[in-house]
Amino acid sequence: MVAEQGTRRRLHFDFVGAVLWLVRILAILAVVVGAFVSLSSGRLSAAAWLNFVVIGIGQGAIYALIALGYTMVYGVLGFINFAHGEVFMSGAMVGAFAANSLAQAGMWNSNPVLSILIVLLIAMATSTLVALLLERVAYRRLRNAPRLIPLITSIGASFFIQYAFLGLFGSQTRTYPALSILDGFIRVAGINIRYADIMVIGSALVMMVGLYTFVERTKAGRALRAVAEDKEMAALMGVNVNRTIVLTFAVGGAMAGAAALLFGVVFRTVFFFSGFLFGIKAFTAAVLGGIGNIVGAMLGGLTLGIFESVGPSLVLTGLGIPSAHQLKDVVAFLALVLVLIFKPTGLLGERLSEERA
Amino acid sequence: MAQTTKTPTAARPADPAPMRRNFFDLVKAARWGLVGGATATFVSVIGMVSDFDGRTLIDPFLTLGYLVLFLVPFAFGYMAARPPLTLEGQDPARVGPRDVLAGAIAGLVTGLVLIVPTLLAVNFNLRSVFVNLSPAMADTLTLGQSLGAGLLLLAVVCLVAGAMGAGVNVVPARWRGPVMTGLLWVLTVGLLEDLATQLLRGLNLDALIGVFFAPGGGLKPLGAIIVFVLVFSLQLAFQRRPPRLKARYQALDQSERRRWTIILIAAAAVIVYLIPIVLGGFMSEILDLVGIYLLMALGLNIVIGFAGLLDLGYVAFFAVGAYMTAVLTSSGSPALSPELTFWAALPFVVLAAALSGVLVGTPVLRMRGDYLAIVTLGFGEIARILFLSDWFEPVFGGAQGITQIPSPSIGPIVINTPPQFFYPIIALVFIAAYISWALANSRIGRAWNAIREDEPIAEALGVNIVTAKLSAFVVGAALASFAGALFASKIGAVFPNSFSIVVSIIVLVIIIVGGMGNLAGVAVGALVIVGLPQLLREFDEYRFLLYGGLLIFMMLAKPEGIIPSRRRVAELHQEEMGQDAWLTAEPEPELDEARTTPATAKD
Numbered sequence: 001m002v003a004e005q006g007t008r009r010r011l012h013f014d015f016v017g018a019v020l021w022l023v024r025i026l027a028i029l030a031v032v033v034g035a036f037v038s039l040s041s042g043r044l045s046a047a048a049w050l051n052f053v054v055i056g057i058g059q060g061a062i063y064a065l066i067a068l069g070y071t072m073v074y075g076v077l078g079f080i081n082f083a084h085g086e087v088f089m090s091g092a093m094v095g096a097f098a099a100n101s102l103a104q105a106g107m108w109n110s111n112p113v114l115s116i117l118i119v120l121l122i123a124m125a126t127s128t129l130v131a132l133l134l135e136r137v138a139y140r141r142l143r144n145a146p147r148l149i150p151l152i153t154s155i156g157a158s159f160f161i162q163y164a165f166l167g168l169f170g171s172q173t174r175t176y177p178a179l180s181i182l183d184g185f186i187r188v189a190g191i192n193i194r195y196a197d198i199m200v201i202g203s204a205l206v207m208m209v210g211l212y213t214f215v216e217r218t219k220a221g222r223a224l225r226a227v228a229e230d231k232e233m234a235a236l237m238g239v240n241v242n243r244t245i246v247l248t249f250a251v252g253g254a255m256a257g258a259a260a261l262l263f264g265v266v267f268r269t270v271f272f273f274s275g276f277l278f279g280i281k282a283f284t285a286a287v288l289g290g291i292g293n294i295v296g297a298m299l300g301g302l303t304l305g306i307f308e309s310v311g312p313s314l315v316l317t318g319l320g321i322p323s324a325h326q327l328k329d330v331v332a333f334l335a336l337v338l339v340l341i342f343k344p345t346g347l348l349g350e351r352l353s354e355e356r357a
Numbered sequence: 358m359a360q361t362t363k364t365p366t367a368a369r370p371a372d373p374a375p376m377r378r379n380f381f382d383l384v385k386a387a388r389w390g391l392v393g394g395a396t397a398t399f400v401s402v403i404g405m406v407s408d409f410d411g412r413t414l415i416d417p418f419l420t421l422g423y424l425v426l427f428l429v430p431f432a433f434g435y436m437a438a439r440p441p442l443t444l445e446g447q448d449p450a451r452v453g454p455r456d457v458l459a460g461a462i463a464g465l466v467t468g469l470v471l472i473v474p475t476l477l478a479v480n481f482n483l484r485s486v487f488v489n490l491s492p493a494m495a496d497t498l499t500l501g502q503s504l505g506a507g508l509l510l511l512a513v514v515c516l517v518a519g520a521m522g523a524g525v526n527v528v529p530a531r532w533r534g535p536v537m538t539g540l541l542w543v544l545t546v547g548l549l550e551d552l553a554t555q556l557l558r559g560l561n562l563d564a565l566i567g568v569f570f571a572p573g574g575g576l577k578p579l580g581a582i583i584v585f586v587l588v589f590s591l592q593l594a595f596q597r598r599p600p601r602l603k604a605r606y607q608a609l610d611q612s613e614r615r616r617w618t619i620i621l622i623a624a625a626a627v628i629v630y631l632i633p634i635v636l637g638g639f640m641s642e643i644l645d646l647v648g649i650y651l652l653m654a655l656g657l658n659i660v661i662g663f664a665g666l667l668d669l670g671y672v673a674f675f676a677v678g679a680y681m682t683a684v685l686t687s688s689g690s691p692a693l694s695p696e697l698t699f700w701a702a703l704p705f706v707v708l709a710a711a712l713s714g715v716l717v718g719t720p721v722l723r724m725r726g727d728y729l730a731i732v733t734l735g736f737g738e739i740a741r742i743l744f745l746s747d748w749f750e751p752v753f754g755g756a757q758g759i760t761q762i763p764s765p766s767i768g769p770i771v772i773n774t775p776p777q778f779f780y781p782i783i784a785l786v787f788i789a790a791y792i793s794w795a796l797a798n799s800r801i802g803r804a805w806n807a808i809r810e811d812e813p814i815a816e817a818l819g820v821n822i823v824t825a826k827l828s829a830f831v832v833g834a835a836l837a838s839f840a841g842a843l844f845a846s847k848i849g850a851v852f853p854n855s856f857s858i859v860v861s862i863i864v865l866v867i868i869i870v871g872g873m874g875n876l877a878g879v880a881v882g883a884l885v886i887v888g889l890p891q892l893l894r895e896f897d898e899y900r901f902l903l904y905g906g907l908l909i910f911m912m913l914a915k916p917e918g919i920i921p922s923r924r925r926v927a928e929l930h931q932e933e934m935g936q937d938a939w940l941t942a943e944p945e946p947e948l949d950e951a952r953t954t955p956a957t958a959k960d
Contacts, residue, residue, distance in 0.1 A: 016823055019719045080727050097486055138909050148667050149912050151727050152869065155669070156908025159862060163902035167403035170488035276858075280738075283731060323747035330742050333735035340728055341720055 020341055027338055034318030044313070050191045052310045058197035058266065060305020061204035065259035066282035067289070067297040068211060069131070069252030075228040075292035076248045079147050082154035083134055085279015086161035087253050091127035091260030092270040093165055096174040098122040099264065103177035112181050116265070123264070124257030130161065131253025135246060143245075158276070165272040173271040176264040200262045207258050208298050211251065215294060224248060228292070277329060281308075284336040290346025299347055307335050386437035386459035387466050390519070393433030394470020397515075400425060402474055403902070404489030407497045408895050413575030414547030420575075421895075422497060424544065430467040430515040434460030434522030457523045464519015468512035471498060475508060534596060539589035546584050547576045552640065552892060559635030629783055633776035642775040643891040645847060648782035649840045651883035653860075654867040655789040655876070656836030661865070662874035663797060664829035665809030667730040669861050670717070670737025674834040676744060676856035677713045678841020680753055681706040682762065683851045689761035692752045699765030699846050703839075710838030711831045718830030722823060737861055745853035758852035765846050778847050785843065789836050790876050797874075801828055859901065863887065866904045869911050872918025881920055 038044075066088050073081040102108045102115045138157050142150045182199060185192040215221035226234040227244045235241045263278070264270060281304060289300025311331040321327070339346065400406060410422035438456035477483060478495040499507025500514070525533060546553055550570055557565050569580030576584070606617065633641040653675055660668045684690045685702035697705075717736050721729045744753050753759065764773040765781065772778055796802045804825040807815035816822050845851050863886065871882020886904070890896040896903070911918065 016719055016722050023720060080731065138913070141913055145912075145916075148665075148726050148730070149916055151667065151730060152865070153909050153912040155862065155865070156905045156912065158905070159901050160905030160909060163899070163905060164399070164403065167405075167489065167899065167902060168487055280731070280734070287728070321748050326746045327742065327748070330739050333739050336735055337720060337732055340724055340732060344724070344728070 023338075023341055030319060031315050034315030036318070037320075038314050038318035041318075043317075047190045049310065049314075050189075052313065053306055054191060054193055054197055056306035056309030057302055058194075058200045058305070059309060060285070060302040061201050062259045062263050062266075062301075063278070063282045063285040063304055064298045064301025065204055065207060065255045065262070066278060067285040067301045068208075068255045068294060070283050070286040071289070071291055071294060071297040072224075072248050072252045074286070075294075076224065076245060077139070077143070077150070079150040080154065080283065081134075081139075081252075082151060082279070082283075083138075083157040083161060084131075084252065084256060085275035085277075085282065086158050086165075087127050087131045087134070087275070088256040088260050088263075088278060088282075089270065089272065089275025090130045090161065090165065091123035091253075091257035092264050092274060093169060093174060093272070094126040095119050095123035095257075095261050095264050096176055096270055099176050100174075108177050109180050112179055116179075116261070119264075120258060120261045123261045124254045127257030127260060128250050128253035131249045131256070132246065134161075135249040158279070162272050162276065169272070171272065173269045176268045176270075178268070179265060182265065196266045200266055203258070203262060207255060211255065212294060214251070220244075220247060281332050284332055284339070287336060288339050288346055290348040293346065293348050296346055296348035303347070304332065304335060308332050311335075382455075382459055383462055386462040389433045389437035390430075390463035390466025391470065393429050393463060393467035393519075396433070397426060397429040397467050397471050398474050400429060401471065401494055401498060402487055402490050403899075404494070405899060407489070407491075407494045408898065410497050412548075412893070412895060413571070413573065414544060415581050416571035416573070416575040416577050419547075421548065421893075426498075427514060427518040430464035430518040431522035433467060434463045434519030435525050436522075437463035437519070438523030438526045440526065452527050454527075456526055457520050460523020460526075461516050461520040464522070465512060465516040467519065468515030471511060471515070472508050475499060475504075475511075479504060531596075535589045535592040538592045539585040542588040543576065543581045543584050547581070549892065550574060550576070552636075555636055555640055559637065633779040636776075638775050641779050643888055645775050645778050645782055646891060647883050647888045648779070648786050649844050649847075650864060650867060650887045651786050651880060652782070652789055652840040652843070653837050653864045654871070654879045654883050655786070655793050656833040656840070657864045658868050658873065658876075658879050659793060659796065659805075659836070660829050660833035662868055662879075663793075663802060663809070664805040664826060665726070666826060666829060667726055668733045668830075668833070669730050669858075669865070670733035670735065670740070671833070671837060671864055672856050672858065672860040673717065673737045673740035674710050674713060674837035675841040675844070675860060676740050676853075677710050677834075678706050678838030679845040679851045679856070680744060680759070680841075681709045681838070682842040682845040683759035684752070686846070687759050687762045690759050691750075691754050699763070699842070703842060706838050706842050707835050710834040710841075714830040714832075714834030715827060717834075718827045722826055734858065734861070737858060741853055741856050741858075744856065753853075756853065758850055760850040762845050762849050762851070764849070778843075782843055785839050789839065790880075792832070792836075793876055796832065801825060805829060862901075862904065866908055868918075869916075870907055870918060872920040875918065875920050878918050878920030882918070 066084065069084045069087065070081060073079070073084070098119045099108060099115070102118065107115045134154075134157055138153050139150055142153060182194070182196040185194045186198075187193075215224060223234070223239045223244045224247065226237065226239050227241055227248075231241050234244075260270075263274075282301070285300040285304040286297050287300070288304055289296025289298065308328055308331055312325055312328050316327055316331070406422045406426045408422070409425055410420050412421040413419070414421055414424060438452075438460040440452055440456075474490065475495045475498045478490045478492060478498075483490050495504075498511060500510050501507070502510055525537070528536065546569075554566050554570060557563065569576060569583070571577050606614065609617065633644070636644065653671065656674075657668065657671050660666050660671070682699070682702055684693065685695055685697045685705055686699055688694055688696050717733065721732050724732060743749055745756055747755060749755070764771050766772060767781075770777075772781060804815070804820045807818065807820050808822060808825055812822065844855075848855075867882040867886045868879055869882075870886060871880070872878025886907075890900040915921075
């Protein structure tokens with residue numbers, strides 16, 4: 001994007017460019033100094049740092065699953081579905097009710113695998129339903145509107161869903177019952193890895209491989225890629241564009257539902273506002289990996305998870321900032337800003353049809 | 358909804374026969390009814406109907422709860438009977454009794470669907486999941502009757518509401534306007550009873566209150582009829598012979614016109630002076646809040662409406678204004694407390710906000726419009742978290758915030774009551790409005806327009822993008838900091854949680870509902886969006902739900918807002934035409950407002 005600034009500007013002092021360079025240098029300096037001070041102080045052992053990384057990967061896997069929804073919609077329709085965090089939240093919320101009723105029936109701990117599968121299905125179905133409703137009610141008419149209009153719509157939708165859930169289910173936090181088989185950890189090379197993290201990373205991996213195969217190997221996936229590339233041309237080639245767009249939302253919703261269950265099992269509490277921050281962070285992950293790029297979303301999610309879990313402790317504490325854990329969300333937002341300043345196309349590059357990039 | 362009014366530019370292969378309404382339309386009506394039923398169920402289960410039941414609009418029969426409930430079959434009856442889109446080369450579809458039947462069917466289906474939640478609420482206790490699915494809701498839905506009779510009555514009323522909604526399509530256009538306006542005014546007066554009685558009391562017309570309003574709240578039927586007839590006949594008269602005040606004013610010669618301008622300004626000044634006196638403390642409090650939001654909305658209007666930069670972190674500047682005021686004036690400020698007076702602090706506050714505008718604006722300058730939105734949202738959250746954090750606690754007080762902010766004073770008069778605060782707020786609003794108006798018609802205003810409409814072309818034509826965008830951010834930030842300063846000194850304290858993301862969203866809703874780029878629209882938007890929920894306390898719980906719904910609705914139906922700016926309509930209209938791109942051979946020129954790269958040619 002910077003390339004087209006033209007030669008006229010070159011002759012003058014490039015104020016924006018200078019500021020951006022300053023930001024870049026400062027960011028690198030902050031990270032290097034913070035990390036150096038932290039590591040050399042020996043405050044935490046190497047195993048403790050690795051532990052942070054593992055926790056970060058677990059969290060990042062959830063971000064990655066949500067990020068898939070952002071990235072797929074962006075790839076196909078070219079706008080940010082701001083309400084996708086709420087799609088995730090709806091799955092987590094309804095999943096909590098299902099999990100609790102299973103726990104009441106005594107199935108949750110006596111038959112954990114089956115009950116997790118049941119709740120997974122319910123969460124995925126809920127999220128898919130919400131995503132499809134969103135598409136039908138809010139976005140379908142705006143297919144060819146300028147990009148900011150669906151964005152504003154999706155902000156409205158985000159608030160609408162949040163407060164609809166508040167009104168329907170109340171403001172109290174809903175808790176997932178504890179799953180006893182996930183307590184405990186295994187020790188690998190001196191670091192403790194919780195079973196919960198193993199489950200999250202494992203299942204996220206399965207979902208992503210599944211999605212990747214779906215998009216790259218199946219006919220519907222090929223249609224999806226074709227629509228992302230050029231809607232009109234795809235239509236001329238006999239692809240049902242409408243159905244493909246619906247499919248995009250459905251798949252994105254299903255992934256968010258799966259993320260919702262993992263989130264519920266690991267973090268165990270959910271309320272109507274849970275989707276907001278998670279949504280923004282997942283979006284950050286999508287941008288980080290290169291929006292529109294499915295592999296990028298996975299990579300971006302994991303990277304952001306690690307940033308967020310290691311960053312405050314490594315960089316901020318190293319710089320002498322008190323209570324660095326309070327600034328976890330600041331790190332995530334700053335990561336977004338820095339990614340967009342350093343490499344707006346993300347780690348793996350955007351996959352958009354040329355006219356949109 | 359947008360499709361009703363527009364005719365596609367390209368002639369479709371036209372169907373020579375006029376569109377016939379047939380049996381299929383009735384099935385379609387039933388489908389609308391199902392959607393209506395889902396909506397009505399949602400509205401009931403979320404608790405709106407029973408919560409709003411406490412406010413009577415027209416004394417014995419209509420409460421706000423029932424209005425909301427029966428508005429659903431009314432609206433879907435209207436949708437079911439809406440004539441199909443008339444394409445070029447076709448005769449418009451005829452409307453008739455069959456449409457009313459369609460509306461009635463839609464209404465009936467809506468009513469029948471509503472039986473489900475009622476029976477659920479009566480027979481099961483689901484309140485651990487659906488907190489509002491209570492017997493109280495069932496009572497409201499059965500209209501206070503026994504279950505069987507109540508459900509029957511509900512279905513019948515829904516049917517009638519649906520038929521009435523459909524009737525709107527059938528009534529000739531000449532009568533439709535006055536009737537709808539009349540009904541709307543009756544409902545508005547009933548809704549704003551507190552305001553109306555306060556107004557009458559303030560004007561020493563207490564006697565009229567008894568004529569219009571029932572003692573238990575709500576309009577008397579007689580009052581409702583008077584309001585309706587009054588509005589109906591006025592509207593009808595103006596429809597026949599519009600007064601064309603503006604044209605007449607412009608036709609006056611120079612000196613006449615100047616005299617009238619002075620008279621109008623003087624009258625406006627007197628009215629503004631009288632407003633807080635007539636309205637009293639409570640209403641002034643609401644107006645103060647509206648004013649503060651209006652100030653912010655005017656600022657955001659420059660950033661979004663003029664320059665087209667979707668800034669979602671606007672609350673950050675508001676927070677900077679409030680916190681700077683607190684630090685500079687409060688005696689309780691933790692780190693440095695120079696204890697300046699409000700007016701002495703104001704220049705520094707504005708300076709700080711302008712600096713933060715540059716700080717936020719520069720890194721996002723080259724970002725695409727949608728990235729800019731999310732990044733600014735991030736900045737807004739960063740600002741709040743930083744004000745809240747332990748890191749800055751020595752300066753900003755962390756979660757405890759800063760208290761003991763003194764009230765401003767003008768000469769010997771200390772401004773500390775809501776009616777007194779109205780004057781500085783309205784003064785700053787007028788200044789902000791003047792600034793907006795002056796900027797809109799200046800060189801920089803035209804530069805903003807150009808950037809919003811097409812950035813690459815604007816740049817190619819020599820508009821300095823950097824200066825233009827940064828100045829939009831700076832002016833917007835300055836206006837928000839005014840609002841922040843007033844907010845801080847009015848409340849007397851600042852806490853980080855007053856500056857959450859929802860403030861940004863409320864301001865966004867104001868300018869989108871009101872009409873982006875239009876000052877009158879923004880003012881109306883602030884009154885409706887901020888003032889109304891304050892006046893109607895029961896709305897409080899649902900306001901963000903309604904804001905969200907409003908954003909979606911406005912974007913789908915009327916993206917230019919209720920009082921649009923003319924330029925904006927032209928832009929959006931052109932964009933809507935682009936929706937028929939499938940039919941046209943040539944791709945429409947895309948008016949992507951915030952793109953930073955030149956469009957690569959499609960062919």
